[in-house]
Amino acid sequence: MKSIVKYGVVGFSRNQFDKKAARDILYTEFQKLKEKHSDDIIEIVSGYTNSGIPKIAYELADEFGFVTVGFSAKQALRVRSGVYPVKKKIISGNRFGDESQDFVRYIDVLIRVGGGKQSRHETELFKNRHVTKPMDILLKEFEIDWYGK
Numbered sequence: 001m002k003s004i005v006k007y008g009v010v011g012f013s014r015n016q017f018d019k020k021a022a023r024d025i026l027y028t029e030f031q032k033l034k035e036k037h038s039d040d041i042i043e044i045v046s047g048y049t050n051s052g053i054p055k056i057a058y059e060l061a062d063e064f065g066f067v068t069v070g071f072s073a074k075q076a077l078r079v080r081s082g083v084y085p086v087k088k089k090i091i092s093g094n095r096f097g098d099e100s101q102d103f104v105r106y107i108d109v110l111i112r113v114g115g116g117k118q119s120r121h122e123t124e125l126f127k128n129r130h131v132t133k134p135m136d137i138l139l140k141e142f143e144i145d146w147y148g149k
Helices: 019-036 053-066 074-080 100-106 117-129
Strands: 004-011 041-044 067-072 089-090 108-114 139-142
Touching: 004 067, 004 100, 019 041, 019 053, 019 108, 041 053, 053 067, 053 074, 053 117, 067 074, 067 100, 074 089, 074 117, 100 117, 108 117, 117 139
Parallel strands: 004 041, 004 108, 041 067, 067 089, 108 139
Antiparallel strands: none
C-alpha cells in the first residue's frame, strides 16, 4: 500500500519576486521528491491562491503528477488572483494566518522559498513542532530576491 507524504510549500504570495529562481528551486526539489518517494503518493500543500509561490508549486506539482492541496483560510476565496484548481482543498479559519497551526500539523516536510511574515511564522511553528527531529531532512529553506516594497 502506498503511503502519502505531505510537503508544505510556503513563500511569497505576491508576484514581485524572482520567479525564475523560485521555479528552478522548486523544480529541483520536486525532482528529488519524485526519486525519493517513487512508491508513495506525494501531496504538495500550499496556500491555495493562484499567485506567487503557491501557483508555481502547484503548476510544477501538476507537471510531476503530484496531488495538489490548497490549504488556507476562507479569505483565499476572495483574493483577486483567484484560487488554483487543486485536487483537494482544506479551509481552516476566516483570515489568512488562522490556518497556520492546522497547516503545520497537516504536513510532514516544509519547503520555504522566500516569503514574508506568514511564511516565516509557519516555518517557526514547524520547527517548534518538530524540535526533536532532524531539521535538515524535514525543512528546506531558500532565499530569493524580492522586488516589492
